[in-house]
Amino acid sequence: MVDASTSAHGDLKLSHLTKSFGDFKAVDDLSLTIPEGSFFALLGPSGCGKTTTLRMIAGLEEPTSGTMHVGNTDITDMRPYRRPVNTVFQNYALFPHLSIFENVAFGLRRRGIKDVKAQVDKVLELVELPHLAERKPTQLSGGQQQRIAVARAIVNRPALLLLDEPLGALDLKLRRQMQIELKWIQTEIGLTFVHVTHDQEEAMTMADTIAVMNEGRIEQMGSPADLYDNPKTAFVANFLGQSNLIKGAIESNGADSLLVNLFGQKVALPRSRSAAKDSSILVGIRPEKFRIQPEGKEMSGNILTGGVISDVSYIGVSTQYQVEMPWGQELIVFEQNDDGVPPLDKGDKVKLSWEPIFTFGLDGSQDANAGSKLIADEEE
Amino acid sequence: MKQATRWFSKNLIRIYAGLGFTYLFIPVLYTFAFSFNDYRKSNLAWRGFTLNNWKNPCGAPDICNALGNSLKIGLIATTIATILGTLIALALGRYAFKGRTFVNLLIFLPMATPELVLGASLLTMFLNFGFNPGFLTIVIAHVMFCISFVVVTVKARIASLDPRLEQAAMDLYADERETFRRVTLPLLAPGIAGAALLAFSLSFDDFIITNFNSGNVNTFPKFVYISAERGLPAQANVIGSSMFFIALIIVLLGQVVQRKRKVS
Ligand SMILES: Nc1ncnc2c1ncn2[C@@H]1O[C@H](COP(=O)(O)OP(=O)(O)OP(=O)(O)O)[C@@H](O)[C@H]1O
Ligand SMILES: [Mg+2]
Numbered sequence: 001m002v003d004a005s006t007s008a009h010g011d012l013k014l015s016h017l018t019k020s021f022g023d024f025k026a027v028d029d030l031s032l033t034i035p036e037g038s039f040f041a042l043l044g045p046s047g048c049g050k051t052t053t054l055r056m057i058a059g060l061e062e063p064t065s066g067t068m069h070v071g072n073t074d075i076t077d078m079r080p081y082r083r084p085v086n087t088v089f090q091n092y093a094l095f096p097h098l099s100i101f102e103n104v105a106f107g108l109r110r111r112g113i114k115d116v117k118a119q120v121d122k123v124l125e126l127v128e129l130p131h132l133a134e135r136k137p138t139q140l141s142g143g144q145q146q147r148i149a150v151a152r153a154i155v156n157r158p159a160l161l162l163l164d165e166p167l168g169a170l171d172l173k174l175r176r177q178m179q180i181e182l183k184w185i186q187t188e189i190g191l192t193f194v195h196v197t198h199d200q201e202e203a204m205t206m207a208d209t210i211a212v213m214n215e216g217r218i219e220q221m222g223s224p225a226d227l228y229d230n231p232k233t234a235f236v237a238n239f240l241g242q243s244n245l246i247k248g249a250i251e252s253n254g255a256d257s258l259l260v261n262l263f264g265q266k267v268a269l270p271r272s273r274s275a276a277k278d279s280s281i282l283v284g285i286r287p288e289k290f291r292i293q294p295e296g297k298e299m300s301g302n303i304l305t306g307g308v309i310s311d312v313s314y315i316g317v318s319t320q321y322q323v324e325m326p327w328g329q330e331l332i333v334f335e336q337n338d339d340g341v342p343p344l345d346k347g348d349k350v351k352l353s354w355e356p357i358f359t360f361g362l363d364g365s366q367d368a369n370a371g372s373k374l375i376a377d378e379e380e
Numbered sequence: 381m382k383q384a385t386r387w388f389s390k391n392l393i394r395i396y397a398g399l400g401f402t403y404l405f406i407p408v409l410y411t412f413a414f415s416f417n418d419y420r421k422s423n424l425a426w427r428g429f430t431l432n433n434w435k436n437p438c439g440a441p442d443i444c445n446a447l448g449n450s451l452k453i454g455l456i457a458t459t460i461a462t463i464l465g466t467l468i469a470l471a472l473g474r475y476a477f478k479g480r481t482f483v484n485l486l487i488f489l490p491m492a493t494p495e496l497v498l499g500a501s502l503l504t505m506f507l508n509f510g511f512n513p514g515f516l517t518i519v520i521a522h523v524m525f526c527i528s529f530v531v532v533t534v535k536a537r538i539a540s541l542d543p544r545l546e547q548a549a550m551d552l553y554a555d556e557r558e559t560f561r562r563v564t565l566p567l568l569a570p571g572i573a574g575a576a577l578l579a580f581s582l583s584f585d586d587f588i589i590t591n592f593n594s595g596n597v598n599t600f601p602k603f604v605y606i607s608a609e610r611g612l613p614a615q616a617n618v619i620g621s622s623m624f625f626i627a628l629i630i631v632l633l634g635q636v637v638q639r640k641r642k643v644s
Contacts (some may be wrong), residue, residue: 060547080550093548097566106562107552136641156552 008084009159010071011036012057017066018374019052026052028216030066034194034209036159041188041203042196045239045371050196051090053213054162057194058087060280070159081110084159088166090196092149094137100124100148101133107156123155126181142169145378147178154185154254161186163195168203179206183236195263200240212236213372232275235371244331245368250279257356263327267302269359280364288334289358292321292350299353307331307350323350386398408624415617422611423600433614437622440613446603447619449515453599455585462576464523465530466568472531498525499592506593513595521593523587526579533578537571576623577630584623 012034016106019027027049034040055061057068059080067076075083086107094103104123105116124130127147137145146169153161158185166182167175183206186193197203203210205342211221211305212235220227220236231237234245257268258276260283267283274281277319293299310330311322321333321344333352344350414423418430438444471477472484490498501520506517544565549559588603594602604616 058547060551079555080547081553081555085549085551089544089548091542091544093542093544095545106549106554110553110558152552182618276551296483361436 003097008070008073008075009036010069010073012160012194013069014053014057015067015069016219017053017056017068018064019049019056019061020064023045025216027056028061030210030216030218032218032221034192036071036192037190038208039183039193039195041207041210042194042213043198043200043203043210043240046198048213049216051164054087054164054194054196057160058085058162059083060087066298077241085162086156086158086160087162088149088153088164090164090168092137092145093209094145094148094152096137098136099133100137101141103137103148104152104155106152111156119155123151126154126185127151127178142310143171145176146170150178150182154189154191157189157191160192163193165196165198170199175202182206204240209370210240212239214239223278228286229259230273230360231284233370234366234368237284238370238372242287242332242372244287244290245282245284245362246329246331247364247368248281248283249364250281258361259264260361262304263325265304267304267359268356269302269361270357273357273359274361275363276361277363279367282362282366282368283366284360284362285354285358287320287332288318289354290331290333290335290352291354292323292333292335292344292352294344295349295351297351299351301353301355302359303351303353304331305351305354309344309346309348309350312344321350323352406460408621411617412621412624415614415621417614417617419614422619423614424611433618436617437615440607440615442598443600443603443613443615443619446598449597450584450600453515453518453522454580457519457526457583458580460519461523461526461579462572463531465527465575465579466534466572468527469534469538471532473535487528489529490525491532495525495586495588499589502589503592513593514597517593517595518590518597521589522583525563525586525589526582529578529582530575533575534568534571542565562600581627593608 014033015031017027017030018025022102031052042053042166044050049212052061056063059078067074069075070084075085094100095106097291098106101120101124106119108116108119117318120133124133127150129144129147129151132140132144132148142146143179145146146166148167150163151165167178170178179202182193182195185191195203207224209221210227212219212227220232222230225259227236227240231240231243234243237243237245240341246262248260248267250258251261251266252259254275256271257282258271258274260267260269260281269283276282291299295305304325306326307323309321310324313320316337318334318336321330321335323333327330331352393511414426415433416429416431417423417426418428418432420427433439439588468487472480472487483577502521502524503513506513511517541564545562549563550556554562585601587605590599591602591605604612607613607616
């Protein structure tokens with residue numbers, strides 16, 4: 001039953017992929033290439049079209065327009081069972097009438113493989129559930145079902161493995177362990193993984209490339225470090241880690257640095273790191289890049305004065321300050337706890353400084369809070 | 381005081397349940413008891429205990445011929461109605477097509493139409509087409525009214541089936557046929573089995589429609605109805621009781637199998 005198309009391999013290429021449900025575009029003109037053998041993470045808020053994208057790649061949802069290729073094979077109109085793709089479903093979708101063993105063996109048997117025991121046992125060993133082989137799915141906990149869903153897919157070693165939040169139901173420890181396991185499987189077997197997740201830390205630690213999705217479109221794509229250091233939109237800056245985005249106006253445009261007026265105070269940033277289109281700019285600084293000092297002390301680099309600490313939270317390795325600036329905005333500052341005691345208190349007058357090279361600039365016409373509320377909602 | 385109230389409410393439910401079951405089972409008990417009656421012409425008055433009726437259930441004239449016909453008709457009609465009904469239910473439950481709402485409505489019609497009307501018009505139709513009423517016309521009539529019940533029962537099961545399970549099967553290299561065989565059908569099986577049991581009992585039971593379309597073929601309900609005028613033989617009680625116990629055993633077996641599956 002294995003045919004040529006099932007063994008197709010190569011880069012996954014999506015071109016102008018669109019999926020509409022009525023008037024609503026769940027996926028909007030998506031184009032991207034996922035190199036063979038890479039670990040690709042799709043990150044985005046709930047409802048942004050991640051599952052819909054995966055379902056189109058798996059052949060379970062018909063694209064409204066656009067094409068999909070694996071290597072040189074056009075898979076756009078291929079039946080799901082002919083695609084070299086397996087999916088770990090968001091809701092597991094284990095077969096309730098089959099034992100765990102038969103669930104895992106399902107794909108192997110359909111491809112006409114007779115001797116499945118060795119392979120099934122091995123993959124059950126991998127997800128650490130060999131003792132549950134004879135049980136039915138309803139007799140498993142959510143986390144166990146999730147691991148079986150992973151096992152059922154990877155046992156087939158497809159060219160492309162789609163994982164739809166495969167670790168969502170696991171506790172933190174098991175989650176970290178499975179992340180390492182999955183990453184190991186991916187590099188060992190050389191499969192291409194497309195991994196959907198809400199968890200930005202998971203995406204950052206596991207993926208070679210992250211695509212941040214929002215409202216059916218890709219906001220930005222790149223390596224984890226690149227996305228973190230050089231976000232191109234306010235949404236990405238806020239969704240991937242936290243950012244302080246301050247509205248300003250570009251005053252002078254030097255050869256390799258810009259001078260920006262932030263509510264009367266002047267700061268500099270490298271010209272190469274600015275994505276501003278005109279003189280209106282959002283100046284971005286990650287919270288851990290700030291240094292915080294009591295008012296009156298000498299500081300170097302970019303400096304903002306006139307802050308008042310409005311909140312202090314001590315979180316082990318670091319202390320998190322909220323500083324209210326004269327223009328009313330609350331900035332977030334993370335300070336390493338080198339001596340273990342928070343040296344500043346609520347109500348203290350402070351100034352903030354940072355190196356100009358740690359500053360990024362975004363187009364000033366967008367909402368500075370885009371993407372930040374979504375995270376807060378999800379963590380509730 | 382509080383304890384007394386609780387004791388009372390607990391036992392009230394028991395008393396209530398007891399009364400309910402008595403109401404339900406008195407006719408069955410009565411039928412069972414009178415299957416041991418040493419009856420003469422009619423089986424209305426108790427004349428003494430005997431095992432003769434149970435030893436010789438075919439003792440009344442034509443009773444076993446009628447029973448055999450009913451069983452045969454039941455099995456054939458159930459098989460056809462279950463297969464056709466399941467396919468219709470799949471079409472209605474799984475595919476969007478023009479006129480689906482209308483077909484859904486049509487399926488309910490035979491259940492809503494009075495049996496007398498159905499029986500009479502079927503007979504007219506058969507006669508118009510030059511069919512002589514007999515075994516075949518009974519089967520056709522039974523298939524017709526059983527299908528609706530099968531469709532409704534199986535469709536309920538399909539509605540509760542997660543389509544993502546079939547998608548998962550397709551994702552795991554099962555083509556349409558394999559998906560149906562390995563996933564859809566096994567998951568629908570309990571619903572289909574229930575529908576078949578229902579169809580059989582409806583067919584086995586039916587008197588009104590059968591009476592119109594049977595010509596001189598005898599069925600068990602027809603036998604009971606006709607001989608009730610002259611006096612029902614106790615063998616009818618024997619067969620009635622047996623059917624009840626067989627149904628009971630089937631239900632109990634089903635329970636045991638299900639419980640075993642859950643445990644293992
Ligand atoms: N069959 C459908 N009909 C109509 N709208 C749909 C359908 N499937 C998905 N949608 C809509 O498309 C959008 C994207 O859905 P999708 O399931 O892809 O989101 P997601 O990014 O996977 O979200 P989550 O992180 O919550 O799983 C949602 O707004 C959803 O309501
Ligand atoms: Mg989803």
